[in-house]
Amino acid sequence: MNLILLDTADFIDSHRVRLTGRRFVHACEVLSVTNGKTLQVGLLGGKSGTGTVINVHMHSLELDVRLELEPPEPLPISVILAMPRPKVCKRILQGLTAMGVKNITLLNTWRVDKSYWKSSVLAPAEIRKQFILGLEQGCDTILPRLQLQPRFKPFVEDSLPDLVTGTCALVAHPLCSQPCPAVVQQPVTLAIGPEGGFTSYEIAKLTEAGLSSVQLGSRPMRVETAIPALIGRLMCCH
Amino acid sequence: MNLILLDTADFIDSHRVRLTGRRFVHACEVLSVTNGKTLQVGLLGGKSGTGTVINVHMHSLELDVRLELEPPEPLPISVILAMPRPKVCKRILQGLTAMGVKNITLLNTWRVDKSYWKSSVLAPAEIRKQFILGLEQGCDTILPRLQLQPRFKPFVEDSLPDLVTGTCALVAHPLCSQPCPAVVQQPVTLAIGPEGGFTSYEIAKLTEAGLSSVQLGSRPMRVETAIPALIGRLMCCH
Numbered sequence: 001m002n003l004i005l006l007d008t009a010d011f012i013d014s015h016r017v018r019l020t021g022r023r024f025v026h027a028c029e030v031l032s033v034t035n036g037k038t039l040q041v042g043l044l045g046g047k048s049g050t051g052t053v054i055n056v057h058m059h060s061l062e063l064d065v066r067l068e069l070e071p072p073e074p075l076p077i078s079v080i081l082a083m084p085r086p087k088v089c090k091r092i093l094q095g096l097t098a099m100g101v102k103n104i105t106l107l108n109t110w111r112v113d114k115s116y117w118k119s120s121v122l123a124p125a126e127i128r129k130q131f132i133l134g135l136e137q138g139c140d141t142i143l144p145r146l147q148l149q150p151r152f153k154p155f156v157e158d159s160l161p162d163l164v165t166g167t168c169a170l171v172a173h174p175l176c177s178q179p180c181p182a183v184v185q186q187p188v189t190l191a192i193g194p195e196g197g198f199t200s201y202e203i204a205k206l207t208e209a210g211l212s213s214v215q216l217g218s219r220p221m222r223v224e225t226a227i228p229a230l231i232g233r234l235m236c237c238h
Numbered sequence: 239m240n241l242i243l244l245d246t247a248d249f250i251d252s253h254r255v256r257l258t259g260r261r262f263v264h265a266c267e268v269l270s271v272t273n274g275k276t277l278q279v280g281l282l283g284g285k286s287g288t289g290t291v292i293n294v295h296m297h298s299l300e301l302d303v304r305l306e307l308e309p310p311e312p313l314p315i316s317v318i319l320a321m322p323r324p325k326v327c328k329r330i331l332q333g334l335t336a337m338g339v340k341n342i343t344l345l346n347t348w349r350v351d352k353s354y355w356k357s358s359v360l361a362p363a364e365i366r367k368q369f370i371l372g373l374e375q376g377c378d379t380i381l382p383r384l385q386l387q388p389r390f391k392p393f394v395e396d397s398l399p400d401l402v403t404g405t406c407a408l409v410a411h412p413l414c415s416q417p418c419p420a421v422v423q424q425p426v427t428l429a430i431g432p433e434g435g436f437t438s439y440e441i442a443k444l445t446e447a448g449l450s451s452v453q454l455g456s457r458p459m460r461v462e463t464a465i466p467a468l469i470g471r472l473m474c475c476h
Contacts, residue, residue, distance in 0.1 A: 002458045072456050099467075100457055138457035179475045182420035217475040218310050219338055219376035220240045225466045228459075229337075232467025237417045237455040
Protein backbone atom coordinates (compact mmCIF):
# COMPACT_ATOMS: atom_id res chain seq x y z
CA MET A 1 0.00 0.00 0.00
CA ASN A 2 2.08 2.89 -1.33
CA LEU A 3 -0.93 5.19 -1.24
CA ILE A 4 -3.91 5.11 1.12
CA LEU A 5 -7.00 5.32 -1.02
CA LEU A 6 -9.87 7.36 0.40
CA ASP A 7 -13.56 7.32 -0.39
CA THR A 8 -15.84 10.31 0.04
CA ALA A 9 -17.53 8.32 2.84
CA ASP A 10 -14.26 8.47 4.83
CA PHE A 11 -14.52 12.25 5.22
CA ILE A 12 -15.92 13.46 8.53
CA ASP A 13 -15.20 17.09 7.67
CA SER A 14 -13.94 18.93 4.57
CA HIS A 15 -10.27 18.07 5.30
CA ARG A 16 -10.68 15.44 7.97
CA VAL A 17 -10.72 11.71 7.29
CA ARG A 18 -11.30 8.76 9.61
CA LEU A 19 -9.64 5.44 8.70
CA THR A 20 -10.78 2.11 10.10
CA GLY A 21 -10.35 -1.55 9.16
CA ARG A 22 -7.67 -2.65 6.70
CA ARG A 23 -6.20 0.80 6.11
CA PHE A 24 -6.08 1.56 9.83
CA VAL A 25 -4.30 -1.75 10.51
CA HIS A 26 -1.82 -1.07 7.69
CA ALA A 27 -1.10 2.44 8.99
CA CYS A 28 -0.45 1.11 12.50
CA GLU A 29 1.32 -2.16 11.78
CA VAL A 30 3.30 -1.44 8.62
CA LEU A 31 3.72 2.33 8.71
CA SER A 32 3.86 2.59 12.54
CA VAL A 33 2.06 5.91 12.46
CA THR A 34 2.12 8.39 15.31
CA ASN A 35 0.62 11.86 15.58
CA GLY A 36 2.18 14.26 13.10
CA LYS A 37 3.33 11.61 10.64
CA THR A 38 2.47 12.29 7.01
CA LEU A 39 1.07 9.61 4.71
CA GLN A 40 0.53 9.53 0.96
CA VAL A 41 -3.22 9.52 0.31
CA GLY A 42 -5.54 9.82 -2.68
CA LEU A 43 -9.26 10.21 -3.22
CA LEU A 44 -10.72 7.42 -5.33
CA GLY A 45 -11.46 8.98 -8.72
CA GLY A 46 -9.81 12.26 -7.70
CA LYS A 47 -6.63 13.96 -6.58
CA SER A 48 -3.87 12.69 -4.34
CA GLY A 49 -1.78 14.39 -1.69
CA THR A 50 -0.88 14.00 1.95
CA GLY A 51 -2.66 13.04 5.13
CA THR A 52 -1.19 14.14 8.45
CA VAL A 53 -2.07 11.91 11.39
CA ILE A 54 -3.87 13.95 14.06
CA ASN A 55 -5.39 11.27 16.28
CA VAL A 56 -4.75 7.57 16.74
CA HIS A 57 -7.51 5.71 18.58
CA MET A 58 -7.91 2.04 19.41
CA HIS A 59 -9.71 1.11 16.16
CA SER A 60 -9.40 4.17 13.97
CA LEU A 61 -7.22 7.13 13.20
CA GLU A 62 -7.86 10.60 11.87
CA LEU A 63 -5.98 12.40 9.15
CA ASP A 64 -5.84 16.02 8.09
CA VAL A 65 -5.90 15.65 4.32
CA ARG A 66 -4.60 17.97 1.57
CA LEU A 67 -5.32 16.79 -1.97
CA GLU A 68 -3.53 18.83 -4.59
CA LEU A 69 -1.93 16.48 -7.09
CA GLU A 70 -3.55 15.18 -10.25
CA PRO A 71 -3.48 11.38 -10.59
CA PRO A 72 -0.68 9.99 -12.80
CA GLU A 73 -1.36 9.85 -16.54
CA PRO A 74 -3.28 6.72 -17.61
CA LEU A 75 -1.08 4.21 -19.43
CA PRO A 76 -2.31 4.42 -23.05
CA ILE A 77 -2.29 0.65 -23.45
CA SER A 78 -5.60 -1.22 -23.64
CA VAL A 79 -5.29 -4.89 -22.82
CA ILE A 80 -7.45 -7.68 -24.25
CA LEU A 81 -6.73 -10.82 -22.35
CA ALA A 82 -7.93 -14.38 -22.76
CA MET A 83 -9.81 -15.10 -19.52
CA PRO A 84 -7.13 -16.52 -17.17
CA ARG A 85 -7.52 -19.13 -14.43
CA PRO A 86 -9.46 -17.50 -11.60
CA LYS A 87 -6.59 -17.55 -9.10
CA VAL A 88 -4.24 -15.97 -11.63
CA CYS A 89 -6.98 -13.59 -12.79
CA LYS A 90 -7.05 -11.78 -9.44
CA ARG A 91 -3.32 -11.11 -9.46
CA ILE A 92 -3.46 -10.05 -13.11
CA LEU A 93 -6.27 -7.54 -12.60
CA GLN A 94 -4.34 -6.09 -9.65
CA GLY A 95 -1.07 -6.00 -11.62
CA LEU A 96 -2.60 -4.35 -14.70
CA THR A 97 -4.15 -1.70 -12.46
CA ALA A 98 -0.85 -1.10 -10.67
CA MET A 99 0.87 -0.51 -14.02
CA GLY A 100 -1.74 2.10 -14.98
CA VAL A 101 -3.80 0.18 -17.56
CA LYS A 102 -7.30 1.69 -17.73
CA ASN A 103 -9.05 -0.52 -20.28
CA ILE A 104 -9.12 -4.25 -19.70
CA THR A 105 -11.16 -6.77 -21.69
CA LEU A 106 -11.40 -10.40 -20.65
CA LEU A 107 -12.15 -12.50 -23.72
CA ASN A 108 -13.25 -16.05 -24.28
CA THR A 109 -11.05 -18.16 -26.54
CA TRP A 110 -10.90 -21.80 -27.57
CA ARG A 111 -8.39 -22.73 -24.87
CA VAL A 112 -10.19 -20.93 -22.04
CA ASP A 113 -11.91 -23.38 -19.68
CA LYS A 114 -15.61 -22.50 -19.78
CA SER A 115 -15.91 -22.83 -15.99
CA TYR A 116 -13.72 -19.74 -15.54
CA TRP A 117 -16.62 -17.54 -16.57
CA LYS A 118 -18.64 -18.71 -13.60
CA SER A 119 -15.88 -17.94 -11.11
CA SER A 120 -16.56 -15.68 -8.14
CA VAL A 121 -13.50 -13.59 -9.09
CA LEU A 122 -15.73 -11.95 -11.70
CA ALA A 123 -18.18 -10.69 -9.07
CA PRO A 124 -18.12 -6.88 -9.19
CA ALA A 125 -17.04 -6.61 -5.53
CA GLU A 126 -14.12 -8.98 -6.11
CA ILE A 127 -13.00 -7.13 -9.21
CA ARG A 128 -13.19 -3.82 -7.39
CA LYS A 129 -11.11 -5.25 -4.54
CA GLN A 130 -8.29 -6.17 -6.94
CA PHE A 131 -8.51 -2.79 -8.64
CA ILE A 132 -8.23 -1.00 -5.28
CA LEU A 133 -5.18 -3.09 -4.33
CA GLY A 134 -3.62 -2.23 -7.70
CA LEU A 135 -4.27 1.52 -7.29
CA GLU A 136 -2.76 1.43 -3.79
CA GLN A 137 0.35 -0.26 -5.22
CA GLY A 138 0.66 2.11 -8.19
CA CYS A 139 -0.18 5.35 -6.29
CA ASP A 140 -3.11 5.98 -8.59
CA THR A 141 -6.74 6.92 -7.96
CA ILE A 142 -8.53 6.17 -11.24
CA LEU A 143 -10.24 2.78 -11.50
CA PRO A 144 -9.82 0.82 -14.73
CA ARG A 145 -12.82 -0.21 -16.81
CA LEU A 146 -13.32 -3.94 -17.23
CA GLN A 147 -15.30 -5.53 -20.05
CA LEU A 148 -16.23 -9.21 -20.08
CA GLN A 149 -16.52 -10.71 -23.55
CA PRO A 150 -17.57 -14.33 -23.21
CA ARG A 151 -18.15 -14.65 -26.96
CA PHE A 152 -15.04 -14.43 -29.13
CA LYS A 153 -16.46 -14.07 -32.61
CA PRO A 154 -19.03 -11.28 -32.16
CA PHE A 155 -16.53 -9.23 -30.13
CA VAL A 156 -13.69 -9.65 -32.61
CA GLU A 157 -15.88 -9.11 -35.67
CA ASP A 158 -18.21 -6.35 -34.47
CA SER A 159 -16.41 -4.38 -31.73
CA LEU A 160 -12.67 -4.89 -32.11
CA PRO A 161 -12.15 -3.15 -35.49
CA ASP A 162 -13.49 0.11 -34.00
CA LEU A 163 -11.54 -0.31 -30.76
CA VAL A 164 -8.20 -0.64 -32.54
CA THR A 165 -8.71 2.33 -34.88
CA GLY A 166 -5.89 4.83 -34.37
CA THR A 167 -3.93 2.51 -32.10
CA CYS A 168 -0.88 0.34 -32.57
CA ALA A 169 -2.78 -2.96 -32.43
CA LEU A 170 -0.80 -6.06 -31.49
CA VAL A 171 -1.41 -9.65 -30.58
CA ALA A 172 1.30 -11.50 -28.67
CA HIS A 173 1.86 -14.71 -30.59
CA PRO A 174 5.00 -16.68 -29.72
CA LEU A 175 4.97 -18.55 -33.04
CA CYS A 176 5.39 -15.51 -35.28
CA SER A 177 8.68 -13.96 -36.34
CA GLN A 178 8.01 -10.24 -35.88
CA PRO A 179 9.59 -8.90 -32.65
CA CYS A 180 7.34 -6.81 -30.42
CA PRO A 181 8.05 -3.10 -30.99
CA ALA A 182 9.33 -0.98 -28.08
CA VAL A 183 8.56 2.47 -26.70
CA VAL A 184 5.51 2.97 -28.90
CA GLN A 185 4.57 6.65 -29.09
CA GLN A 186 0.86 6.13 -29.82
CA PRO A 187 -1.95 4.37 -27.95
CA VAL A 188 -1.64 0.59 -28.03
CA THR A 189 -4.17 -2.23 -28.13
CA LEU A 190 -2.53 -5.42 -26.92
CA ALA A 191 -4.14 -8.86 -27.08
CA ILE A 192 -2.66 -11.69 -25.03
CA GLY A 193 -3.76 -15.31 -25.39
CA PRO A 194 -4.37 -18.05 -22.84
CA GLU A 195 -1.86 -20.66 -21.67
CA GLY A 196 -1.27 -22.59 -24.88
CA GLY A 197 -1.92 -19.51 -27.02
CA PHE A 198 -4.58 -18.44 -29.46
CA THR A 199 -5.59 -20.99 -32.12
CA SER A 200 -4.64 -20.21 -35.70
CA TYR A 201 -8.32 -19.48 -36.43
CA GLU A 202 -8.30 -16.92 -33.62
CA ILE A 203 -5.06 -15.36 -34.86
CA ALA A 204 -6.62 -15.09 -38.33
CA LYS A 205 -9.71 -13.37 -36.92
CA LEU A 206 -7.60 -10.97 -34.83
CA THR A 207 -5.50 -10.19 -37.90
CA GLU A 208 -8.67 -9.48 -39.90
CA ALA A 209 -9.71 -7.08 -37.13
CA GLY A 210 -6.45 -5.16 -37.62
CA LEU A 211 -4.01 -6.66 -35.10
CA SER A 212 -0.43 -7.59 -36.00
CA SER A 213 1.22 -10.67 -34.50
CA VAL A 214 4.39 -10.02 -32.49
CA GLN A 215 6.64 -12.16 -30.31
CA LEU A 216 8.96 -11.64 -27.36
CA GLY A 217 11.61 -14.33 -27.65
CA SER A 218 11.38 -18.07 -28.08
CA ARG A 219 10.79 -19.01 -24.45
CA PRO A 220 7.15 -19.64 -23.52
CA MET A 221 6.09 -17.18 -20.80
CA ARG A 222 3.41 -17.50 -18.19
CA VAL A 223 0.66 -14.94 -18.71
CA GLU A 224 1.67 -13.24 -15.41
CA THR A 225 5.17 -12.73 -16.85
CA ALA A 226 4.16 -11.92 -20.42
CA ILE A 227 1.92 -9.04 -19.36
CA PRO A 228 4.54 -6.92 -17.54
CA ALA A 229 7.20 -7.95 -20.08
CA LEU A 230 5.09 -6.66 -22.99
CA ILE A 231 3.84 -3.55 -21.18
CA GLY A 232 7.32 -2.65 -19.91
CA ARG A 233 8.58 -2.92 -23.49
CA LEU A 234 5.79 -0.98 -25.15
CA MET A 235 5.43 1.88 -22.67
CA CYS A 236 6.85 5.37 -23.03
CA CYS A 237 8.19 6.84 -19.81
CA HIS A 238 9.23 10.46 -19.86
CA MET B 239 6.04 -27.85 -17.67
CA ASN B 240 6.51 -27.04 -21.35
CA LEU B 241 9.57 -29.28 -21.55
CA ILE B 242 10.32 -32.42 -19.56
CA LEU B 243 13.82 -32.06 -18.19
CA LEU B 244 15.91 -35.22 -18.12
CA ASP B 245 18.96 -36.10 -16.09
CA THR B 246 21.58 -38.59 -17.20
CA ALA B 247 20.37 -40.82 -14.33
CA ASP B 248 16.97 -41.12 -16.08
CA PHE B 249 18.51 -43.02 -19.01
CA ILE B 250 18.13 -46.79 -18.87
CA ASP B 251 19.62 -47.19 -22.34
CA SER B 252 21.24 -44.86 -24.88
CA HIS B 253 17.87 -43.59 -26.18
CA ARG B 254 15.54 -44.93 -23.51
CA VAL B 255 14.40 -42.91 -20.50
CA ARG B 256 12.26 -43.90 -17.51
CA LEU B 257 10.22 -41.17 -15.83
CA THR B 258 8.84 -41.48 -12.31
CA GLY B 259 7.54 -39.10 -9.63
CA ARG B 260 6.58 -35.53 -10.49
CA ARG B 261 7.31 -35.78 -14.23
CA PHE B 262 5.43 -39.07 -14.53
CA VAL B 263 2.41 -37.58 -12.75
CA HIS B 264 2.52 -34.50 -14.98
CA ALA B 265 2.74 -36.64 -18.14
CA CYS B 266 -0.26 -38.71 -17.05
CA GLU B 267 -2.49 -36.11 -15.45
CA VAL B 268 -1.80 -32.97 -17.47
CA LEU B 269 -0.59 -34.32 -20.78
CA SER B 270 -2.75 -37.51 -20.68
CA VAL B 271 -0.04 -39.51 -22.42
CA THR B 272 -0.65 -42.77 -24.20
CA ASN B 273 1.71 -44.98 -26.18
CA GLY B 274 3.02 -43.23 -29.26
CA LYS B 275 2.48 -39.71 -27.98
CA THR B 276 5.44 -37.35 -28.43
CA LEU B 277 6.61 -35.01 -25.67
CA GLN B 278 9.10 -32.15 -25.69
CA VAL B 279 12.13 -33.18 -23.64
CA GLY B 280 15.60 -31.82 -22.89
CA LEU B 281 18.71 -33.10 -21.18
CA LEU B 282 19.78 -30.91 -18.27
CA GLY B 283 22.87 -29.05 -19.48
CA GLY B 284 22.50 -30.46 -22.99
CA LYS B 285 20.32 -30.72 -26.07
CA SER B 286 16.55 -30.89 -26.35
CA GLY B 287 14.27 -32.85 -28.64
CA THR B 288 11.40 -35.28 -28.45
CA GLY B 289 10.45 -38.28 -26.36
CA THR B 290 7.99 -40.81 -27.74
CA VAL B 291 6.03 -42.71 -25.13
CA ILE B 292 6.64 -46.45 -25.51
CA ASN B 293 5.34 -47.84 -22.22
CA VAL B 294 3.07 -46.51 -19.50
CA HIS B 295 3.21 -48.45 -16.22
CA MET B 296 1.49 -47.85 -12.90
CA HIS B 297 4.21 -45.60 -11.46
CA SER B 298 6.52 -44.87 -14.38
CA LEU B 299 6.66 -44.48 -18.12
CA GLU B 300 9.32 -45.02 -20.74
CA LEU B 301 10.27 -42.72 -23.56
CA ASP B 302 12.30 -43.21 -26.70
CA VAL B 303 14.30 -40.00 -26.76
CA ARG B 304 15.91 -38.09 -29.67
CA LEU B 305 17.95 -35.02 -28.65
CA GLU B 306 19.01 -32.96 -31.62
CA LEU B 307 18.31 -29.30 -30.83
CA GLU B 308 20.70 -26.87 -29.16
CA PRO B 309 19.25 -25.08 -26.12
CA PRO B 310 17.94 -21.55 -26.79
CA GLU B 311 20.47 -18.72 -26.66
CA PRO B 312 21.13 -17.44 -23.13
CA LEU B 313 19.54 -14.05 -22.49
CA PRO B 314 22.55 -11.69 -22.35
CA ILE B 315 21.17 -9.88 -19.29
CA SER B 316 22.86 -10.38 -15.91
CA VAL B 317 20.63 -9.50 -12.98
CA ILE B 318 21.82 -8.15 -9.63
CA LEU B 319 18.90 -8.18 -7.27
CA ALA B 320 18.48 -6.96 -3.71
CA MET B 321 17.68 -10.12 -1.74
CA PRO B 322 13.87 -10.38 -1.84
CA ARG B 323 11.49 -11.77 0.79
CA PRO B 324 11.97 -15.55 0.82
CA LYS B 325 8.50 -16.36 -0.51
CA VAL B 326 8.93 -13.92 -3.38
CA CYS B 327 12.52 -15.06 -3.91
CA LYS B 328 11.45 -18.53 -5.01
CA ARG B 329 9.09 -17.20 -7.68
CA ILE B 330 11.70 -14.68 -8.83
CA LEU B 331 14.46 -17.27 -9.25
CA GLN B 332 12.03 -19.41 -11.23
CA GLY B 333 10.86 -16.47 -13.33
CA LEU B 334 14.37 -15.24 -14.14
CA THR B 335 15.32 -18.76 -15.22
CA ALA B 336 12.22 -19.06 -17.38
CA MET B 337 13.14 -15.82 -19.16
CA GLY B 338 16.62 -17.15 -19.94
CA VAL B 339 18.74 -15.17 -17.46
CA LYS B 340 21.96 -17.09 -16.75
CA ASN B 341 23.72 -14.86 -14.21
CA ILE B 342 21.87 -13.92 -11.04
CA THR B 343 23.39 -12.17 -8.04
CA LEU B 344 21.44 -11.71 -4.81
CA LEU B 345 22.82 -8.70 -2.98
CA ASN B 346 22.42 -7.30 0.49
CA THR B 347 21.25 -3.70 0.76
CA TRP B 348 20.19 -1.38 3.57
CA ARG B 349 16.49 -2.17 3.17
CA VAL B 350 16.94 -5.97 3.00
CA ASP B 351 15.79 -7.67 6.20
CA LYS B 352 18.85 -9.47 7.58
CA SER B 353 16.78 -12.57 8.39
CA TYR B 354 16.26 -13.23 4.66
CA TRP B 355 19.86 -14.46 4.40
CA LYS B 356 19.11 -17.31 6.78
CA SER B 357 16.07 -18.48 4.84
CA SER B 358 15.80 -22.07 3.67
CA VAL B 359 15.05 -20.83 0.13
CA LEU B 360 18.80 -20.27 -0.22
CA ALA B 361 19.59 -23.94 0.41
CA PRO B 362 21.23 -25.30 -2.78
CA ALA B 363 18.51 -27.95 -3.23
CA GLU B 364 15.75 -25.31 -2.98
CA ILE B 365 17.49 -23.03 -5.45
CA ARG B 366 17.99 -25.88 -7.87
CA LYS B 367 14.31 -26.79 -7.59
CA GLN B 368 13.27 -23.28 -8.66
CA PHE B 369 15.80 -23.29 -11.50
CA ILE B 370 14.47 -26.62 -12.78
CA LEU B 371 10.89 -25.30 -12.68
CA GLY B 372 12.04 -22.23 -14.61
CA LEU B 373 13.83 -24.29 -17.26
CA GLU B 374 10.75 -26.49 -17.67
CA GLN B 375 8.63 -23.36 -18.19
CA GLY B 376 11.09 -21.71 -20.61
CA CYS B 377 11.95 -24.87 -22.60
CA ASP B 378 15.61 -24.47 -21.70
CA THR B 379 18.23 -26.90 -20.38
CA ILE B 380 21.05 -24.66 -19.08
CA LEU B 381 20.99 -23.85 -15.37
CA PRO B 382 21.70 -20.25 -14.32
CA ARG B 383 24.57 -19.40 -11.98
CA LEU B 384 23.60 -17.83 -8.69
CA GLN B 385 25.92 -15.73 -6.55
CA LEU B 386 25.05 -14.66 -3.02
CA GLN B 387 26.59 -11.35 -1.96
CA PRO B 388 25.61 -10.67 1.63
CA ARG B 389 28.03 -7.71 1.85
CA PHE B 390 27.12 -4.72 -0.31
CA LYS B 391 30.27 -2.59 -0.15
CA PRO B 392 33.01 -5.14 -0.96
CA PHE B 393 30.93 -6.55 -3.83
CA VAL B 394 30.14 -3.16 -5.34
CA GLU B 395 33.65 -1.78 -4.86
CA ASP B 396 35.77 -4.81 -5.70
CA SER B 397 33.78 -7.07 -8.04
CA LEU B 398 31.13 -4.98 -9.78
CA PRO B 399 33.39 -2.68 -11.84
CA ASP B 400 34.87 -5.73 -13.59
CA LEU B 401 31.48 -7.40 -14.02
CA VAL B 402 29.97 -4.41 -15.81
CA THR B 403 32.89 -3.86 -18.20
CA GLY B 404 31.67 -4.08 -21.79
CA THR B 405 28.00 -4.21 -20.76
CA CYS B 406 25.18 -1.69 -20.74
CA ALA B 407 25.07 -1.31 -16.95
CA LEU B 408 21.84 -0.06 -15.43
CA VAL B 409 20.24 0.34 -12.05
CA ALA B 410 16.46 0.63 -11.87
CA HIS B 411 15.78 3.70 -9.74
CA PRO B 412 12.24 5.07 -9.81
CA LEU B 413 13.36 8.50 -8.58
CA CYS B 414 15.60 9.35 -11.55
CA SER B 415 14.49 10.99 -14.79
CA GLN B 416 16.28 8.88 -17.41
CA PRO B 417 13.90 6.36 -19.07
CA CYS B 418 15.13 2.80 -19.28
CA PRO B 419 16.49 2.10 -22.78
CA ALA B 420 14.83 -0.56 -24.94
CA VAL B 421 16.04 -3.36 -27.22
CA VAL B 422 19.66 -3.03 -26.13
CA GLN B 423 21.98 -4.70 -28.63
CA GLN B 424 24.82 -5.47 -26.22
CA PRO B 425 25.03 -7.49 -22.98
CA VAL B 426 23.26 -5.83 -20.07
CA THR B 427 23.96 -5.72 -16.33
CA LEU B 428 20.76 -4.79 -14.52
CA ALA B 429 20.56 -3.98 -10.80
CA ILE B 430 17.14 -3.94 -9.12
CA GLY B 431 16.59 -2.69 -5.57
CA PRO B 432 14.45 -3.98 -2.72
CA GLU B 433 10.90 -2.86 -1.86
CA GLY B 434 11.50 0.78 -0.94
CA GLY B 435 14.45 1.05 -3.33
CA PHE B 436 18.18 1.51 -2.95
CA THR B 437 19.33 4.25 -0.55
CA SER B 438 21.01 7.30 -2.08
CA TYR B 439 24.34 6.06 -0.67
CA GLU B 440 23.81 2.77 -2.50
CA ILE B 441 22.87 4.52 -5.73
CA ALA B 442 26.04 6.62 -5.43
CA LYS B 443 28.17 3.50 -4.95
CA LEU B 444 26.50 1.73 -7.90
CA THR B 445 27.06 4.83 -10.04
CA GLU B 446 30.74 4.87 -9.03
CA ALA B 447 30.94 1.22 -10.14
CA GLY B 448 29.69 2.24 -13.59
CA LEU B 449 25.90 1.78 -13.48
CA SER B 450 23.46 4.39 -14.83
CA SER B 451 20.15 5.05 -13.10
CA VAL B 452 17.03 4.49 -15.21
CA GLN B 453 13.30 4.48 -14.50
CA LEU B 454 10.21 2.84 -15.93
CA GLY B 455 7.35 5.23 -15.26
CA SER B 456 6.18 6.95 -12.10
CA ARG B 457 4.16 4.09 -10.63
CA PRO B 458 5.97 2.04 -7.97
CA MET B 459 6.23 -1.59 -9.12
CA ARG B 460 6.52 -4.73 -7.08
CA VAL B 461 9.85 -6.46 -7.69
CA GLU B 462 7.99 -9.39 -9.32
CA THR B 463 6.53 -6.95 -11.85
CA ALA B 464 9.60 -4.76 -12.30
CA ILE B 465 11.80 -7.70 -13.30
CA PRO B 466 9.80 -8.91 -16.33
CA ALA B 467 8.91 -5.31 -17.24
CA LEU B 468 12.59 -4.31 -17.40
CA ILE B 469 13.77 -7.52 -19.07
CA GLY B 470 10.95 -7.45 -21.63
CA ARG B 471 11.96 -3.88 -22.48
CA LEU B 472 15.70 -4.46 -22.68
CA MET B 473 15.75 -7.74 -24.56
CA CYS B 474 16.40 -8.22 -28.26
CA CYS B 475 14.25 -10.87 -29.87
CA HIS B 476 15.07 -11.85 -33.41
